[in-house]
Amino acid sequence: MPLTPIRRVVTGTDVSGKSMVVWDGPSPGTHESSFSGRGHTDFWVWRETPSPLDGKEDAGTWDDEFPNPEGGGHQRVVHWLPKTDDSPPNDPYKDPESHGRTWDRGGGNDYNRSYMHKTKSLDYGIMISGERLIELDDCTLSLKPGDIIIDVGAWHLWDSSKKGCMMAFDMFDAEFVDGPAGTVQGNDKPMQAKESQSLPPGVKPQRRIVAVDREAGKSSLVGDGYSPDVRIDMARPGFALQRMWVVDSMPAKLVYETLHLPNVIVPPKNGSVLNVITFPPDADWQGKVNSDDVAAYFKSLNAPNASTYDSNTPHPYMQRTRTLDFCIVLEGEITLVLDTQEVNLEKGDFVVQRGANHSWSNRTSKPAVVSIASHDAKYELG
Secondary structure (H helix, E strand, C coil): CCCCCCEEEEEEECCCCCEEEEEEEECCEEEECCCCCCEEEEEEEECCCCEECCCCCCHHHCCCCCCCCCCCEEEEEEEECCCCCCCCCCCCEEEEEECCCEEEEECCCCCCECCCEEECEEEEEEEEEECEEEECCCCEEEECCCCEEEEECCCEEEECCCCCEEEEEEEEEECCCCHHHCCCCCCCCCCCCCCCCCCCCCCCCCEEEEEEEEECCEEEEEEEEECCCEECCCCCCCCEEEEEEEECCCCECCCCCCCCCCCCCCCCCCCEEEEEEEECCHHHCCCCCCHHHHHHHHHHCCCHHHECCCCCCCCCCCECCCEEEEEEEEECEEEEEECCCEEEEECCCEEEEECCCEEEECCCCCCEEEEEEEEEEECCCC
């Protein structure tokens, strides 16, 4: 069977500067391997940082490279298959081999198990469906839908033998200060959620796994727990933003922790932020929110200028940032509100947001969960 189609919505602006949908449909960047149902789907590729927001080409169809273009990155979903009687055998482990900006030492196949490998990149890995194991040199962990791993240039192996899986990756260039070793730098203490940390009703804690190479040639688990930084909105009961990671340079630094940085929805210059947001039903707060509530919310996220609220906006929490955002609906249903259109989205849908004025509206009776990776970007035309 061919690769599972995945819906992708790409936003932009019209000639008057109003946000709009540019493309909506199955992502066209499909690349199937020699095994039916195995391969990857590209959603967007960027070759420079900050990334341009106003290009006319569909960058999801651009030629890509692995792990990513130097100075840029990509978002894709990998499709892996479960182990069957016809699965090829695993290659034996071997001494590391160099392939440009990737290295591998065997142990896998091209069907259900990757090779033990390392890439000159920083990866946000987000499980979409199925089940997958990640093997590090010091442990093996099982990942389920919604789990997120921050791979900070570490050696790792993926195993989808049990169920097969689809997993999203936002991969971008990383800085290896010690050549191909790519070991973690600095001594920032990894942050863990406090036992006393509470979440609003209806909000599930977000799992965050962080992997690094503490020493050359050997990967280590830094942390496996819930997000230690949760932001709420007092005007929206049941709302929660759970921070995952912050990058403050391009190429990205290999460090133990980044959540001590103040950036929440607006990344540092040439950087990136990753958040998972739970949106409660609008009916729980609609008609009770005023301009002061909205201003307080954006101020709490260190982004007071992101709000585009006025009495005529289609949604109180309309916002606009100079960012390239990769959004994935992880749970529930939600409506993307733009200046000129509304788009209903379901679990598994992807949105590539290109600096568009927008908001998220939950018109159902259950919470919706969206992961949003925002990268610093620019408008080439002004």
